[in-house]
Amino acid sequence: MNQSYLRSIYLRLAGVVMLVVVLALAASAFLSHRAFEAALAPEMAKKVASGGASARSLVLKAMDNQIAFGEIYGIEQTFDDLKRSIPDIAYVAVTDTTGVVLYQRFTAPAGAPAHFRSPAVLGSLATPDFWPPAVRVGEQYVVSMPIVTRQQPVGMMHIGVSVEFVDRIILDMLLDVVVVLVVALFFTLELLNFMAGSKLETALKSLGETIERGASGDFTPMRARGTAGPFGAVLKLLEDVRERVNTGFATLARDIEQGRRVPAHERPPGLAAAHSGLQALSQRFRFGAADSTTTRDDGQLAKIRAPLFVFILAEELTRPFLPGYIKSLLVPVPGLPWLAPEIVVGLPIALFMLIVALGQPFLGAYAQRVGNRHAMMVGAGVAAFGFVASAIASSVLDLLLWRSMCALGYGLVFVAAQGHVLAHTNNANRARSFALFIGAIMVATVCGPSIGGILADNIGERWTLAIAALLAIGSMGAIRLLPRQDAAATAAQSEIKPPSLREIASLMVNKRFMTVTGLAAIPAKVLLTGVCFYLVPLYVLSLGSTQSMVGRILMIYGVVMVVLMPLAASFATTRERMEWLVGSGLLLSGIGTLLLMFGDHVGWIFAAVFLIGLGQSLSIAAQSALVREHCDSEVTAMGEPAVYGVYRLLERLGNALGPMLAAVLLMAFSYRTGFVAIGGAVALCGVVFILATRRSNAAPALVPV
Amino acid sequence: MTMAKTKPQLIVVAVLVCLFAVGMAGLLNFFKYRSNAERIIKERLVVTGTSIENSIQSSLALGLQFADLGTLPETLERERATDDLILSIEVFDTEGKPLYSTDRLRASRDVPAAWITAARQAAGKDWFVKQGTDSAAGIAIENNFGLGIGYLALRYSEEQVSNSTMAVARQLALSAFAVFAAAATLASLALVAVMNRLTRDFDAVEAALRARDGSRLSPAAQKGPFGRALRRFFETVRHAESDLAQLRAELHRGAPR
Numbered sequence: 001m002n003q004s005y006l007r008s009i010y011l012r013l014a015g016v017v018m019l020v021v022v023l024a025l026a027a028s029a030f031l032s033h034r035a036f037e038a039a040l041a042p043e044m045a046k047k048v049a050s051g052g053a054s055a056r057s058l059v060l061k062a063m064d065n066q067i068a069f070g071e072i073y074g075i076e077q078t079f080d081d082l083k084r085s086i087p088d089i090a091y092v093a094v095t096d097t098t099g100v101v102l103y104q105r106f107t108a109p110a111g112a113p114a115h116f117r118s119p120a121v122l123g124s125l126a127t128p129d130f131w132p133p134a135v136r137v138g139e140q141y142v143v144s145m146p147i148v149t150r151q152q153p154v155g156m157m158h159i160g161v162s163v164e165f166v167d168r169i170i171l172d173m174l175l176d177v178v179v180v181l182v183v184a185l186f187f188t189l190e191l192l193n194f195m196a197g198s199k200l201e202t203a204l205k206s207l208g209e210t211i212e213r214g215a216s217g218d219f220t221p222m223r224a225r226g227t228a229g230p231f232g233a234v235l236k237l238l239e240d241v242r243e244r245v246n247t248g249f250a251t252l253a254r255d256i257e258q259g260r261r262v263p264a265h266e267r268p269p270g271l272a273a274a275h276s277g278l279q280a281l282s283q284r285f286r287f288g289a290a291d292s293t294t295t296r297d298d299g300q301l302a303k304i305r306a307p308l309f310v311f312i313l314a315e316e317l318t319r320p321f322l323p324g325y326i327k328s329l330l331v332p333v334p335g336l337p338w339l340a341p342e343i344v345v346g347l348p349i350a351l352f353m354l355i356v357a358l359g360q361p362f363l364g365a366y367a368q369r370v371g372n373r374h375a376m377m378v379g380a381g382v383a384a385f386g387f388v389a390s391a392i393a394s395s396v397l398d399l400l401l402w403r404s405m406c407a408l409g410y411g412l413v414f415v416a417a418q419g420h421v422l423a424h425t426n427n428a429n430r431a432r433s434f435a436l437f438i439g440a441i442m443v444a445t446v447c448g449p450s451i452g453g454i455l456a457d458n459i460g461e462r463w464t465l466a467i468a469a470l471l472a473i474g475s476m477g478a479i480r481l482l483p484r485q486d487a488a489a490t491a492a493q494s495e496i497k498p499p500s501l502r503e504i505a506s507l508m509v510n511k512r513f514m515t516v517t518g519l520a521a522i523p524a525k526v527l528l529t530g531v532c533f534y535l536v537p538l539y540v541l542s543l544g545s546t547q548s549m550v551g552r553i554l555m556i557y558g559v560v561m562v563v564l565m566p567l568a569a570s571f572a573t574t575r576e577r578m579e580w581l582v583g584s585g586l587l588l589s590g591i592g593t594l595l596l597m598f599g600d601h602v603g604w605i606f607a608a609v610f611l612i613g614l615g616q617s618l619s620i621a622a623q624s625a626l627v628r629e630h631c632d633s634e635v636t637a638m639g640e641p642a643v644y645g646v647y648r649l650l651e652r653l654g655n656a657l658g659p660m661l662a663a664v665l666l667m668a669f670s671y672r673t674g675f676v677a678i679g680g681a682v683a684l685c686g687v688v689f690i691l692a693t694r695r696s697n698a699a700p701a702l703v704p705v
Numbered sequence: 706m707t708m709a710k711t712k713p714q715l716i717v718v719a720v721l722v723c724l725f726a727v728g729m730a731g732l733l734n735f736f737k738y739r740s741n742a743e744r745i746i747k748e749r750l751v752v753t754g755t756s757i758e759n760s761i762q763s764s765l766a767l768g769l770q771f772a773d774l775g776t777l778p779e780t781l782e783r784e785r786a787t788d789d790l791i792l793s794i795e796v797f798d799t800e801g802k803p804l805y806s807t808d809r810l811r812a813s814r815d816v817p818a819a820w821i822t823a824a825r826q827a828a829g830k831d832w833f834v835k836q837g838t839d840s841a842a843g844i845a846i847e848n849n850f851g852l853g854i855g856y857l858a859l860r861y862s863e864e865q866v867s868n869s870t871m872a873v874a875r876q877l878a879l880s881a882f883a884v885f886a887a888a889a890t891l892a893s894l895a896l897v898a899v900m901n902r903l904t905r906d907f908d909a910v911e912a913a914l915r916a917r918d919g920s921r922l923s924p925a926a927q928k929g930p931f932g933r934a935l936r937r938f939f940e941t942v943r944h945a946e947s948d949l950a951q952l953r954a955e956l957h958r959g960a961p962r
Contacts, residue, residue: 009903016895017719021726024888028727031880032734036741039873043742046788047749053787054756085752169741176733184726191721195714208934215937217945234907237914241942248949256956270958277952285945451729458736 005204010192017188018181025177029170037166044088045134045143048159051086052145055079056157059094059147069147069154070102079105082159090140091160097125097153109138109160116144116158125153139163179450179552182559186443194306194478201302203235210238217285219246249287253278302436307478308417309440311380314387314471315410316448317464320550321456322349323537328461331395344396346534346663348403350656353529355407357652360415361499361645363408367416372423373482375416380476383409387469391462409472420482435566442565446558453551499645503638507646512630517647519689520582520623522654523682524616527589529658530678531612532557536605539671545602553602553609560613561620569621575629578622579693585622586686589615593679596672608675712897719892723885731881735874742873746790746866750842750859751831753784757794758844758857771846771854772804781807790861792838796846798855808860816858824856837863910935 055078062072079092083106091112093104099117115121115137121144124132128148134141140160147155210222219242256278259271268274318325326345367375386405393399417437425433455464499507507513537550568585572578592611595604627647628635635643658678665674757780764774781794785807793808801821806812817839823832824843832843840863846855913935 009899012899013715013718013896016899017722017892020719020888020892020895021722023891024723024727024884025730027884027887028730028734028881031884032730032738032877035734035873035876035880036738039738039869039876040741040745043745043749046790047745047752050749050752050756050788054752054759085755086748169737173733173737177730180726180729180733183729184722187725188718188722191718192715195718199711211934211938215934215941217941219945234911234914237911238938241914241938245942245945245949248946252949252953252956255953259956268956268958270955274952274956277948277955281945281948281952284948285941454729454733458732 009200010189013192014185014188018185021181021184025181029177033166033170036169037163040166041134041141044161044165045141048086048089048161049131049143049145051082051089052143052157052159055082055092056145056147059157060149063149063154069096072103075103076105088161088165089159090162093158094147094155095158096155097122102155109140109142111138112142115142116156121156125156128153136163175552176454176548179454179555182555183447183451186447190306190309190443193302203232207235207238210235210242214238214242219249219285219287220289221246246287249281303482304417304420305436305440307376307475307482308413308437309444310471310478311383311413311475312441312444313448314383314468314475315406316444317452317455317468317471319449319533319554320453320537321461321464321547323534324541324547325461326396326399327538329393329396329399331397340667342663342667343660345538346659348396348400349529349533349659351400352403352407353652353655353659355404356411356414357649357656359408359411360648360652363412363415364419367412367419371484372416372420373479373484376413376479376482377476379409379412379416380472380479381409382412384469384472387465387472391465391469442558442562446555446562449554449558450551453546453548456547499642499649503642504646504649507634507643510631510634513627513634513643515689515692516623516626516630517650519685519692520586520619521647521651522657523586523685524589524619524623525651525654526658526661527593527612527678527682528616529655530662531593531675532609534659534662535666535671535674536609540602540605542671543600543602549602553606556606557609557613560610561617564614564617565621568618572622572625575626578626578629579690581622582619582626583686583690583693585615585617585619586689587615587683588618590679590681590683590686593675594683596675600672712900715896715900716893719896720889723888723892727881727885727888731877734877734881738873738877739870742870743866746861747833747842749788750791750861751844753788753791754842754844754857754859757781757784758846761846761857765848771848774805777805781805790865792860792862795858795860796855797858799853804855820856820858829853835863
């Protein structure tokens with residue numbers, strides 16, 4: 001009940017904020033439309049006037065050749081030429097000195113004849129070197145230019161531009177505004193959670209527990225609860241009521257006890273009945289001293305979400321523009337002249353993934369030694385330095401070094417945050433705690449690429465990297481709020497050790513383990529990094545689109561994951577379902593990229609990334625759970641951390657492999673072949689996975705007991 | 706009421722979210738304006754440049770030498786005078802040697818290296834250089850055989866463009882600030898209103914608790930999130946207290962006073 005109530009509070013709070021934000025964005029669009037109109041209309045008028053000047057000079061030339069002003073042949077063709085050079089032109093007309101139209105082309109705005117005859121317009125005939133500013137006539141801005149021969153004014157040329165050009169500019173921004181709105185929604189939820197959510201949750205939980213205890217007849221005082229939080233007064237009153245009853249019982253018990261101590265003849269006649277009634281009452285209700293059991297504080301756990309979100313957001317900002325940025329820094333690699341640019345572009349991305357994959361055990365050990373909070377601070381600091389250095393990188397070679405630092409910082413923050421979650425969970429709430437951890441990452445994948453793309457387009461990649469650095473530094477502020485690690489937490493964490501080489505080798509030749517890891521986990525990651533992080537950004541830019549578009553496309557992946565992954569996870573309740581989810585997820589995501597066979601429009605890429613997101617959201621949660629299902633005996637023999645350690649290691653190596661594989665395919669073939677080849681291979685893995693798991697289900701000997 | 710402490714935090718949330726949304730929208734507006742204004746200005750310069758180029762092509766078609774176009778200086782001056790943005794119009798050969806210029810001082814020295822670089826990189830297309838007073842929009846000039854023989858550059862006042870951009874930026878910033886202030890206020894009030902409703906629910910519970918009478922739970926509190934549990938709570942408390950009272954009465958029954 002607490003969760004659904006809390007969710008309803010969140011929805012109401014986020015709902016009203018979103019409503020106001022929508023209104024604010026609409027007001028902003030309206031005001032900017034007015035500002036654009038006021039500022040750009042004169043500029044547009046000057047532009048069309050520049051073009052009109054050459055058309056006007058042709059008219060004057062014709063008149064120099066003794067052609068009468070009203071009898072110039074082919075002037076409409078000149079107007080056509082003018083429109084070809086300035087497509088914004090919606091109307092061109094030439095009038096005589098009284099404002100009567102002699103020639104015109106395209107669509108006249110409503111009220112044009114009256115405007116042409118107005119004294120204000122005709123008055124400008126007297127000033128041939130100066131023409132009045134553009135005037136809005138109907139749905140057009142009209143510039144009127146006097147046509148004056150050496151002898152006298154002969155008429156005017158009027159050029160109209162549709163007012164819609166400002167509407168088009170505002171509409172161009174609409175997609176970006178929608179992106180801002182979506183990000184604002186997630187931002188609101190994250191902020192609500194950070195600022196008030198955990199306190200509200202804790203307070204509601206306390207309140208619920210107090211009421212529930214009282215309702216079930218438990219009047220023992222609870223552990224010291226803070227009554228300073230929200231609903232503190234109600235909580236205190238409830239506790240007072242429970243304490244009142246408890247005290248009443250204690251007083252009565254004491255009185256009965258005192259009564260029993262006096263000589264029998266002095267005892268009140270109802271003592272025996274009261275004593276047995278008290279016994280019965282203590283059976284029905286619970287009285288006495290507070291229990292000494294302690295539970296972990298969920299508030300400490302929730303504190304990890306904000307710094308993790310902000311830090312991951314910093315890295316996610318770079319997704320849409322990183323390949324393009326690397327491309328802009330390309331230089332021949334000394335000693336390796338054969339190294340193709342496609343490979344070099346993929347190198348920083350692959351190296352990042354490789355460092356994160358291979359560094360996990362070492363970074364985990366470091367985090368255990370210095371404490372999660374300290375490790376996160378160091379990781380965020382290192383990454384912030386990496387972002388700043390990446391922003392001022394002069395070539396791809398130094399960028400490799402700086403991105404490695406970002407990877408080191410990312411890996412350290414990731415591992416330490418994971419350690420924090422582990423340290424503040426128990427078996428009962430581990431799944432929920434990791435949902436909180438994954439949730440922060442997923443929300444960052446929705447917000448980061450879209451905002452990163454917009455920023456990169458408008459302020460440039462280097463400044464966007466600087467903003468990423470600021471975010472990483474900002475996350476350090478939130479990390480400072482985390483508790484220092486206590487001994488119990490360290491002990492809980494130290495139970496997890498990195499997998500040994502023997503364990504890795506043993507699992508890599510294990511058919512059941514590799515069915516999940518080799519056929520599902522690695523291909524899924526290759527698809528993610530190879531297609532989404534490498535091919536999509538480069539391909540979209542090669543089509544002449546923008547980095548904002550790349551960001552929007554990558555945001556689709558995040559949104560689909562955020563919405564569907566929990567649903568798919570809740571559906572994955574049996575092994576058969578998990579296997580179907582993994583197989584069909586792989587198949588679907590593979591088929592997604594095959595869509596690129598049908599065309600090279602950005603819409604196809606949107607559709608492909610949507611299907612990749614859909615496929616991955618189906619398979620990711622089930623994949624991880626299937627390891628346990630498929631490798632029960634290995635888990636018993638080696639322990640769950642070792643089996644999952646190897647699984648994560650191989651999965652992350654798939655992350656590193658993706659960009660390299662995509663680069664090789666791009667180098668050898670083309671973008672679309674790269675998409676289709678990777679997608680086809682993943683779809684094939686999906687089919688083989690389904691067949692392999694069907695067969696193993698049919699043959700009981702292969703099923704772990 | 707400790708709920709009061711939550712309200713400032715919610716106001717901070719409202720302010721930050723509005724700041725982000727309106728700030729991002731303001732940034733987008735500004736960058737959109739800037740890119741469009743620059744595009745329009747560049748296109749305007751190119752239109753003027755194309756007109757001059759047509760004139761040069763007409764002369765070349767008559768067999769005149771590129772370096773010897775007698776009417777060109779007058780044409781250049783006339784075109785320069787039509788647009789106050791244009792500082793000077795310069796025609797130079799492929800090596801950057803000036804051939805014609807509306808600015809006598811510049812006619813005697815080579816054109817900026819950035820122009821030559823940009824012109825060569827453009828490979829026959831329009832080119833643009835943004836470099837303070839040396840900002841220019843340029844067009845390649847080809848002879849009748851399609852061979853590049855030089856370039857035409859319209860040097861313009863970047864400062865003038867920046868000034869007008871900044872004026873619009875100020876206007877956009879002001880309107881963004883006004884929208885932000887209004888939105889932040891409205892969002893804060895709305896959030897506080899939602900929280901007030903929540904507070905009212907709990908105030909009703911508090912009132913019932915202070916009155917030591919669970920039966921006085923208001924309808925709002927009864928329908929609220931803990932309504933059913935609260936009713937059970939008070940019911941259990943009432944039973945327990947009634948039992949305790951009975952037992953106490955039993956204990957004191959016939960006791961010496």
